[in-house]
Amino acid sequence: MKTFKIFVCACLLGSVNFTSAQNDKKMNQYIDALLAKMSLEEKIGQLNLVTAGEVTTGTAVSTDVESKIMSGSIGGIFSMTSPQRIRQAQELAVNHSRLKIPIIFGMDVIHGYKTIFPIPLGLAASWNMPLIRQTARVAAIEATADGLNWTFSPMVDISRDARWGRISEGSGEDTYLSARIAKEMVIGYQGDDLRKNNTLLACVKHFALYGAAEAGRDYNTTDMSLHRMYNEYLPPYKAAIDAGALSVMTSFNDINGVPASANHWLLTDLLRADWKFDGLVVTDYTAVNELVDHGLGDLQQVSARSLKAGVDMDMVGEGFLTTLKKSLAQGTVRTQDIDRACRNVLITKYKLGLFDDPFRYCDPARQKKETLTDEHLSLARKAAGESFVLLKNQAQTLPLKKQGTVAVIGPLANTGANMPGTWSVSADLENTASLVEGMRAALDSKVKIVTHLGANLTDDSALQERATMFGRTIPRDERAPEVIIDEALQTSQQADVIVAALGESSEMSGESSSRTDLNIPTSQRRLLEALIKTGKPVVLVLFTGRPLTLTWENEHLPAILNVWFGGTQTGNAVADVLFGDINPSGKLPVTFPQNIGQLPLYYSQKNTGRPLKQGAWFQKFRSNYLDVSNDPLYPFGYGLSYTTFSYSDIHLSNTKINSGESLTASVQVTNTGKYDGQEVVQLYIRDLVASQTRPIKELKGFKKIALNKGESKTVEFTISPEDLKFYNQQLEFSSEPGVFKVFIGTDSQDLQETEFELTI
Structure with missing residues (x-):
C-alpha cells in the first residue's frame, strides 16, 4: 500500500469536543450534516467491512481494498495491524476519498493481543472478576498500541455440549457466571471513555444462542423455547450490553427457523426495542452470503432481508455493497434502512474519536513501550496460575519438591506454538516458550528436566494435520508407536517423577473444531499406560479447550492438573503450580461428563416427574441410564486445592x-x-x-x-x-x-x- 502525506480536511472533520454534557446533541448534529452530504454509494460503502488478508476466519478474502477505500466503499477493515500500515490505510480514507470519512480497524482480540492470557474457558475457571477485567484492559492497551480500535470480543455464548469446539472461547455453561464475566470484559476493553487511545470498542458475540447448536456441530441449527432463551441463554448478552458494549455480532446459526443475520425479532424487536441497544450490529464472517445456503434466497434477496432485520455492517461478503442499490431501486429496501445502518456506523466512529483524530491509534512509540511489558507478562502468569484446575491429587502427590529430575513426556511438552491456545491470532508463536522451556526458566536449574515426545498427538496423521493448523505445529514421529514409547520410557528412567503433557492441541478446540470423541487420543492413552507401569509417580498436565471424558485417567492416575491453554506464560505458571509456589484455586466453569453419551450435561438441569432418588445409581422407570450413573465425572464449580x-x-x-x-x-x-x-x-x-x-x-x-x-x-x-x-x-x-x-x-x-x- 502506498504512503501519502497526511492531510485532514478541516472543513468536514472539524474539531469534535466530546463532553458528557453535550455529546448527544453535538454528535447528532454532526452525523446529520455528514449524512446530508453523502451519496447513496457512499452510505452503502460505510456498511462494508473487509479483511486485509492478514488473518482470515473463512474462505473469502477481500480484494482491491485500496481503490475501494478511495472510492468510499469501505467502512471498516479487520485483521490489519501495526500503526504504520493502519496509518497508510487511514490516509487513503481521509485524504483520497470524497468525504474523507475515517475507517474503523478491528481484530479478533479474544484472550489477549501480544500478551496472551488463558483461553476464555480457562479465564472463567479463575472465578476472579477483577483479574478478568485486568486481562481485557491489557488486551485493549496492546491492541490499540498496534493501531486497532475494535475487538470482536467478548464471546458470551452459553454452551452445555462439549462436542462444540467453540466452548473454549466462552465462559462455560452457567448463566450467572457468564453474565458476570461478560460485564467485566466489556468494562476492561472500553474503559470509561472510548475516545482515549488505549480503549477498545467491544463487540458482544455471537448473537444469539450459538452455543446451543444441535449435536455440538459448528454453525448448526438452534431450536429453543423463548422461556429457555430468556432465562438461560440471553442474560450474558444483556449483561454485556448493559455494561455499555457498543457493538454486537450476529451468530451463524438459525434460531427457530430464522438465521440470526436475517432475524428481525432478534436484532430489532429484542435487541433495540426491548433492550434499548443503540450501537452497531455487524455480521460474522460472510454470514449474509451464507443466508443463501440457509435457503432464504439469492444474494440480493438475503442482503435486503439482513439489512431490514437490523444488520448495519456486512463482514467480508460485500452483499450490501453489490446489491443494495438495486434493491432500493426495486423497492425491497428503503432509504431509511440504509440511512439507519450508515448512521450507526458513523456514530460508532464518532464515539471512538476518529472524526476528531483519525490517527489517534497510530503511534509507533506506544507499540514499542506498551506491548509485552513486564507488568503484562506478570499478569499473564498470575492469570494462568489462577485458571488451572486441580482435578485429582491422591496422597498429596502435588506439589512436587524442587529437587531431583522430572521427565516431561508427551506431544504437548515441546510445542510453544500450542501454549497460547486457539483464537490467539496475534500471538508470536515462534517466540512463545514451550512447556519444557517455561518450566526450565521458572525452576532456574533447581530441578533437572528431561523430555521426550512419547507419542504422536494422534495415530491419525490426517487428523493431526487438521488439529495443528495456523502454525500450531506439533512434531510427528512416523516410527512405530512402540519404538517412540520405549524411548520415552528410557528417558523417564532418569526421573523421580513423570509429568505427562497430554490432551488436545490448541486447534482441536475452537471454531470449526467440533469433536465426537472426547477421550484423550488412543496414541496418548497407550503412552500413559506405559508411564504408569514404570511405578514412578505420574502427574497428568492436561491441555484442553473443552471438557474431556477422563474416567480412565481419573481411575489410574494419582494427580491431574487441567491447565487448559494458559497463554504466553503457560510454562512458568505450570511450574509455579506443580512445585507449590502457587496453590491452585481454579474451579470448573463447565461440567465434565463421564462419557460423551451424557451430553449435553450441566448442573442446573430441571427435575423430571420421575427423578432418580438421592444416592441411587439406577432405578427402573426413573430418569437414568442403564450403563452409567447420572453423575458427572467432575461437577460444575469443582476444583481441588493443596489445602482443605x-x-x-x-x-x-x-x-x-x-x-x-x-x-x-x-x-x-x-x-x-x-x-x-x-x-x-x-x-x-x-x-x-x-x-x-x-x-x-x-x-x-x-x-x-x-x-x-x-x-x-x-x-x-x-x-x-x-x-x-x-x-x-x-x-x-x-x-x-x-x-x-x-x-x-x-x-x-x-x-x-x-x-x-x-x-x-
Missing part, C-alpha cells in the same frame, strides 16, 4: 422475607490444611414451587477468598427478591412467593443447605 477447607452450617439472618426485604446467608469457612490457599465460595438457590418448572439449583453468587492455613472467615451473601426473579410463561421478569432452598459450598454438589420463604 471446611464449611459451617448456613446461618440466615431471616427465614422469611417479603418483596421489599432481603436477607443475609453466611457461612464460616476454615482452612483446615497445611497450605495457605484461595477458595471460591459458591451460593446456589432453588425455587421449590413455581408457576413453571425451575432448575434444581442456580448459581446466584460467589466470592473468592484467601485463607492462611488455620484461618477462618465468615462469608456473607445478600439475597433479595431480585435474585429470585425469572421469566414466566408471559415473559414477565418477576419473583413468586414460596419456599426457596439456599445452598453454599465448594462446588455445585458439595453444599450445605437450608430454606427460607418469600411472602407477598
Whole structure:
C-alpha cells in the first residue's frame, strides 16, 4: 500500500469536543450534516467491512481494498495491524476519498493481543472478576498500541455440549457466571471513555444462542423455547450490553427457523426495542452470503432481508455493497434502512474519536513501550496460575519438591506454538516458550528436566494435520508407536517423577473444531499406560479447550492438573503450580461428563416427574441410564486445592422475607490444611414451587477468598427478591412467593443447605 502525506480536511472533520454534557446533541448534529452530504454509494460503502488478508476466519478474502477505500466503499477493515500500515490505510480514507470519512480497524482480540492470557474457558475457571477485567484492559492497551480500535470480543455464548469446539472461547455453561464475566470484559476493553487511545470498542458475540447448536456441530441449527432463551441463554448478552458494549455480532446459526443475520425479532424487536441497544450490529464472517445456503434466497434477496432485520455492517461478503442499490431501486429496501445502518456506523466512529483524530491509534512509540511489558507478562502468569484446575491429587502427590529430575513426556511438552491456545491470532508463536522451556526458566536449574515426545498427538496423521493448523505445529514421529514409547520410557528412567503433557492441541478446540470423541487420543492413552507401569509417580498436565471424558485417567492416575491453554506464560505458571509456589484455586466453569453419551450435561438441569432418588445409581422407570450413573465425572464449580477447607452450617439472618426485604446467608469457612490457599465460595438457590418448572439449583453468587492455613472467615451473601426473579410463561421478569432452598459450598454438589420463604 502506498504512503501519502497526511492531510485532514478541516472543513468536514472539524474539531469534535466530546463532553458528557453535550455529546448527544453535538454528535447528532454532526452525523446529520455528514449524512446530508453523502451519496447513496457512499452510505452503502460505510456498511462494508473487509479483511486485509492478514488473518482470515473463512474462505473469502477481500480484494482491491485500496481503490475501494478511495472510492468510499469501505467502512471498516479487520485483521490489519501495526500503526504504520493502519496509518497508510487511514490516509487513503481521509485524504483520497470524497468525504474523507475515517475507517474503523478491528481484530479478533479474544484472550489477549501480544500478551496472551488463558483461553476464555480457562479465564472463567479463575472465578476472579477483577483479574478478568485486568486481562481485557491489557488486551485493549496492546491492541490499540498496534493501531486497532475494535475487538470482536467478548464471546458470551452459553454452551452445555462439549462436542462444540467453540466452548473454549466462552465462559462455560452457567448463566450467572457468564453474565458476570461478560460485564467485566466489556468494562476492561472500553474503559470509561472510548475516545482515549488505549480503549477498545467491544463487540458482544455471537448473537444469539450459538452455543446451543444441535449435536455440538459448528454453525448448526438452534431450536429453543423463548422461556429457555430468556432465562438461560440471553442474560450474558444483556449483561454485556448493559455494561455499555457498543457493538454486537450476529451468530451463524438459525434460531427457530430464522438465521440470526436475517432475524428481525432478534436484532430489532429484542435487541433495540426491548433492550434499548443503540450501537452497531455487524455480521460474522460472510454470514449474509451464507443466508443463501440457509435457503432464504439469492444474494440480493438475503442482503435486503439482513439489512431490514437490523444488520448495519456486512463482514467480508460485500452483499450490501453489490446489491443494495438495486434493491432500493426495486423497492425491497428503503432509504431509511440504509440511512439507519450508515448512521450507526458513523456514530460508532464518532464515539471512538476518529472524526476528531483519525490517527489517534497510530503511534509507533506506544507499540514499542506498551506491548509485552513486564507488568503484562506478570499478569499473564498470575492469570494462568489462577485458571488451572486441580482435578485429582491422591496422597498429596502435588506439589512436587524442587529437587531431583522430572521427565516431561508427551506431544504437548515441546510445542510453544500450542501454549497460547486457539483464537490467539496475534500471538508470536515462534517466540512463545514451550512447556519444557517455561518450566526450565521458572525452576532456574533447581530441578533437572528431561523430555521426550512419547507419542504422536494422534495415530491419525490426517487428523493431526487438521488439529495443528495456523502454525500450531506439533512434531510427528512416523516410527512405530512402540519404538517412540520405549524411548520415552528410557528417558523417564532418569526421573523421580513423570509429568505427562497430554490432551488436545490448541486447534482441536475452537471454531470449526467440533469433536465426537472426547477421550484423550488412543496414541496418548497407550503412552500413559506405559508411564504408569514404570511405578514412578505420574502427574497428568492436561491441555484442553473443552471438557474431556477422563474416567480412565481419573481411575489410574494419582494427580491431574487441567491447565487448559494458559497463554504466553503457560510454562512458568505450570511450574509455579506443580512445585507449590502457587496453590491452585481454579474451579470448573463447565461440567465434565463421564462419557460423551451424557451430553449435553450441566448442573442446573430441571427435575423430571420421575427423578432418580438421592444416592441411587439406577432405578427402573426413573430418569437414568442403564450403563452409567447420572453423575458427572467432575461437577460444575469443582476444583481441588493443596489445602482443605471446611464449611459451617448456613446461618440466615431471616427465614422469611417479603418483596421489599432481603436477607443475609453466611457461612464460616476454615482452612483446615497445611497450605495457605484461595477458595471460591459458591451460593446456589432453588425455587421449590413455581408457576413453571425451575432448575434444581442456580448459581446466584460467589466470592473468592484467601485463607492462611488455620484461618477462618465468615462469608456473607445478600439475597433479595431480585435474585429470585425469572421469566414466566408471559415473559414477565418477576419473583413468586414460596419456599426457596439456599445452598453454599465448594462446588455445585458439595453444599450445605437450608430454606427460607418469600411472602407477598
